[in-house]
Amino acid sequence: MNLLEISKQAFVIAFLLYCVAFCFYVVTITGKTWKNRDPQLHERKWGRISFITSTLGLITHLVYVFTRWVWSGHIPVSNMYEFMTFLSLMIILAFTILYLIYRKSLLGLFATPLAIVVMAYAAVFPKDVQPLIPSLNSIWLYIHVTLAAAGDAFFAVGFAAGLMCLLRTIDFKGTDKSARRQKLWLEITFYSIIIVVGFIVSVFAFRASGYEAIFTSNAAQGNDAGQVSVAKEIYNLPPIVAPHGSHLESTDSFLGMSKPLVEVPSWFKGVNAGRKTNTIVWAFITGTILYGLLRFIIRKPLSEAVAPALKSIDADDLDEISYRAIAIGFPVFTLGALVFAMIWAQQAWGRFWGWDPKEVWALITWLFYSVYLHLRLSRGFHGRKASWLAVLGFMVVMFTLVGVNLIIAGLHSYAGTD
Template sequence: MARTRVERQPAASGTLLVVLVGLGIAFLLFMAFLNVVKSGNLFTEANLLYAALIFYGGAGALYLGFGVTGTERYVRYASLATWAGLLANTAAVAHRWYVAGHPPFASVYEMLLSFVWTLAALTLVAEKKYGVKVIGTVTMPVAIVGVVLMQLLRTDVHPLVPALQSTWLHVHVSLAMLAYAACALSFALALMFLIQDKMKTETFLAGTSLAVTAGYAGILTRFEPWGGLSVAAWDAAEKQDMFLSRGVRLFVTIPDLGWLFVLVALAVAAPFVCYLLAGWRNDERFYALANRAVFVGILAQILALGAFLARANGSYPSLDADGLFPTKLAASPFVLSGLVGGIFISLLYLLLLWRRTDLERLLPSADALDQITYKTIGIAFPLLTLMIAAGAYWANRTWGAYWSWDPKETWAAITWLVYAGYLHMRITRGWRGRRAAYFAILGFAVVMFTFFGVTYLLPGLHAYA
């Protein structure tokens, strides 16, 4: 049905979007140029990042256009825009490296800079080498969110505290970035496999609903009495997190926001409940209800994001320390990225719901995707191993112990064990296809928890990242 519609659509409708995006890029570049002429300094990091943002934005619009309409020529222009964005991004990374005198891995800002770069590069690799064209639909919005987030973070080159002055740090962090990027790729490929493996759209509905609910549950672990929501305090002047002591973040409580977040969590959990009811009562009508609930959930999430943005500016008390502490919009980039990520996941589900046949036509075959997923994990696993070993060696040189069961260390080990389990099941038990794909998804969920959850929820030595 959808396929015939695409075939009926003439390619002419594609020109409009290309022209619009092109005009948009040109306009933004022109405005930026006027700004540069006024300040007289062309190649600053901020300008380069701005250029990268513009190009990534254009690429994202085109990839989305491709995902929605299936017009092949969008991809060509989207790749071009991604190349241009990557170029600007590379220049920004190089500039940063040159100014700071160390590879850009020391602060959250610098790591995001590197992460976005890796993501854009991997997108191009996946597209050119493996022919996974729609992957930009997923990665480019993430890159855009990353660049926007960078604008909120502390950008000045700040010197390294003594513990971070080590070559092993750079080895450790770059390996971590590569390994996590490979895990993310394997996750995306496993999802695509599930699409090609004719997994029911309703199952995706349940999965996305669960994932978003889990995100809100994570945020709500800091639900305080009287309906407050605690977020990590943010030093607005310094643009950095505040710490009570080493590794212990200072949390401030925003009143009443907690109740709203509970309501939103219920709204995003509703499609999952509908899914369960449909299975239990064996009634297809619940699926239609679930799809409506997704819309309500998206609206609720936008409401939550708006409320958070409105309330995050101000001074709030902390339960752990006396006094009021100011927070800013950027307060807790973790919560912010969680909220944006939730909306994004729900929108991806809508894309699947409406354009499934087009997606199936554009993706490689299920077998090929299964093989590529396995290969990606074959790259990620040795990288994870080396990352842990380099981290242990660094810890041994700095703290005098190669392993101290710090939460981040423990979770890195858990990640490693999960992927080790995947490899054993695949090699000795011949797990292929769906079960392997589930395992790859589980692995990435653990990676995300290690990266965000541990940093945000559990105290420990890894206060730097």
């Protein structure tokens, strides 16, 4: 068995251990209400089991990183599969650090599923080991990407604690305008998370079925308009949105769908713009169906169904954990995503700043968390206000990581799907 196979197996084992750890964290929190149980003794026992399991997952995850690193000759962060897998590793590492400080098992109830979703999302992308392109072949790859991912991971834990704080403090029985607005936005947050899950479900479902649709289009080569090549674009999801100016060469049947409904606008730029847009549409369709099924089964908003599990948790502790996580992540992100990134950009492209979409959104992320810390320290933003900022901030982070790579064309497009 070669190192690459060991790496692939370590990825699967780490994923399964995180799933088991999440189940244990559920037992840790919900089991305290069982009859004839000492709540503190139960939480200590199962909290220890849960933490050991997630730590074993972290160790196995590190085995994945090092074996793939040795096999490829570079740190595995050069494409979407590798980077998102590395991000999930850093999320668990950030959670582990904060757990050792605060000893709050409940944080694992949100941090582990977040890492699981990120790993599942990573598995959607091609897993082949590819040689580094020239602009990535630098020591700054190790410094820039590693620190940026570590900063994002602490922001993710801050998001998890902030979301828990909102679930703990929002009055779900309130009928005034403010309470209704708070409940609505919290449910929108849960819906957004389900959309990501929907994306993963739709891709894996159609991939397992072997679905394929092929589009062809003519494209000019170089500056000579007389030289034309045939470009081929392969869909693994039923084509609702077709590439601009393309012809459907072949498609598998799905619910009688024989042709796309619309064509992507010509101003949608970037590699595989039609396929990426189609994937986003399917993510919303599948996510909405999943959300509707969950609402039908639970018979109440998802946020309201989760909230009772947090009754015994001190909201001030959650608020403090969220702040500490962001306070740790901010300087790490500043160094990795901005300072060292600009140094690398100067060496690779001959300029410190070029208004590339990824650079712009990294700056927006940095400015957002700068405002968060300013409001927290100088304006007394605590509790619910700070938690909303932590949740919104991570939405900005995820758009920077995912939306920019999959939607907007730029110099960082090499981190896309193929």
